[in-house]
Structures are given as structure tokens and as C-alpha cells.
Amino acid sequence: MSATPSLRPMFAFPGWVIERIDIDWNIKHAFVHLRRDGRIQHVRCSKCETPMGQMKTNDRSVQDLPLGTLQVNLLFTAFQGRCSRCGNIETVTPPGLAPKAQATERLKRHVSHLCRYMPCDKVPEFIAISGGTARRWDKEMLMKMLPAPKRDGIRAFLSMKNPLVMGIIF
Ligand SMILES: [Zn+2]
Known part of the structure; x- marks a missing residue:
């Protein structure tokens, strides 16, 4: 086993390689530069597998999990390709990263996990984001992870003693 373990497995994105990692200790920020793996010559259309031509590129910076007290951003050049066969246009980014x-x-x-244990506006004490962003991401993750509510077997009732009381029985 190496005496100085590599961080590479933490930033393993198939088809992409780590070019370098810069750390600015003054602002406690790590910048992980990714580039497309040069051994993969063509990016293929996800719909018909035809090699795509490059239309335009876009330098991106995406916030990632912190490394201890270091904030981390992934830096890479996304490119937009167009398939000459089916006309599909898609943006190529490291796997798992949505184009925008x-x-x-x-x-x-x-962040969503932290929101289980603390109010969203406390999250900025641990992660360099605003409380509003924590709230938005928590909602986004809950919408993805939680199953849709089951509405089968729901019965409504009206209290005979107090007509103002209504309820739902699951
Ligand atoms: Zn295509």
C-alpha cells in the first residue's frame, strides 16, 4: 500500500482524467482540473452511437464535496456536440454532472443529509453555500429519493361532536 494514498479514486469520472489539483491555502480552496481522456477519440451520440462533431466549448466550475475544511471545485471544459446522423445535440460533461x-x-x-439534523440556515456553517441553496437542494433530493405518497385507502372523516374538525385516516 502506498504511504501517500492518492485522491484520484475520489474524482474518478469514467472518460475523464485528473490533469492536476491546485490548492490555494489562503482561501482554503482546492481546484480539481479534469480533462477528457485523450484515449477516447470521439464522443458518440447517446441516441445512435455516431461520433459527434464539436460545436462549442464551455469552461465550467462545479462545487463538490469539501475535503475537510477545503472547499472543492471541479474545473473542466464541457463541449456541445451535434450528431451528423440524427441531429441530436448534447452537452458532454463528466458522468453524473448535469450540463448546467x-x-x-x-x-x-x-447537504440534504445535513438538513435532517439541523435547520437549513445552519448548513452554511459547514458547507460554503447559502441557507436558501441548502433548502432548495434538500427539496430537490427529497423529491428524487422519496417514493411518491400512496393515496390508496385514505378515508376522510367529519367529527360529529365538532363539525369544524375534519381528518384523514391512512
Ligand atoms: Zn445520433
Whole structure:
């Protein structure tokens, strides 16, 4: 086993490699530079597998899970490709990152997890985001992770003693 374990497994995105990691200790921020794996010559259309031509590129910075007290951002160049066969246009980013995502899914899940144990406006004491963002990500993750509510077998009742009391029995 290596005496200095690599951080690479933490940033393993298939088809992408770590170019370098810069750390600015003054602002306690790590910048993980990713680039597309040069061994993969063409990005293929997800609909018909035809190699896609590059239309335009876009330099992106996406917030990721912190490393201890270091804030982490992934930096990479996304590119938009167009399929010459089916006309499909898609943006190519590291797997798991939506084309316009400001943060990784795993950071959003972590924030949502913190929101179980503290008010959303306390999360900024641990993660460099606003309380409003914590609230929004928590809601987004809950909508994804929780199953749809079951409405089968619900009965409504009206209290005979107090007509103002209504209820729902599951
Ligand atoms: Zn295609």
C-alpha cells in the first residue's frame, strides 16, 4: 500500500482524467482540473452511437464535496456536440454532472443529509453555500429519493361532536 494514498479514486469520472489539483491555502480552496481522456477519440451520440462533431466549448466550475475544511471545485471544459446522423445535440460533461449543474449530486445529497439534523440556515456553517441553496437542494433530493405518497385507502372523516374538525385516516 502506498504511504501517500492518492485522491484520484475520489474524482474518478469514467472518460475523464485528473490533469492536476491546485490548492490555494489562503482561501482554503482546492481546484480539481479534469480533462477528457485523450484515449477516447470521439464522443458518440447517446441516441445512435455516431461520433459527434464539436460545436462549442464551455469552461465550467462545479462545487463538490469539501475535503475537510477545503472547499472543492471541479474545473473542466464541457463541449456541445451535434450528431451528423440524427441531429441530436448534447452537452458532454463528466458522468453524473448535469450540463448546467452548479454542484455535484453527491454534494447535494450530503447537504440534504445535513438538513435532517439541523435547520437549513445552519448548513452554511459547514458547507460554503447559502441557507436558501441548502433548502432548495434538500427539496430537490427529497423529491428524487422519496417514493411518491400512496393515496390508496385514505378515508376522510367529519367529527360529529365538532363539525369544524375534519381528518384523514391512512
Ligand atoms: Zn445520433
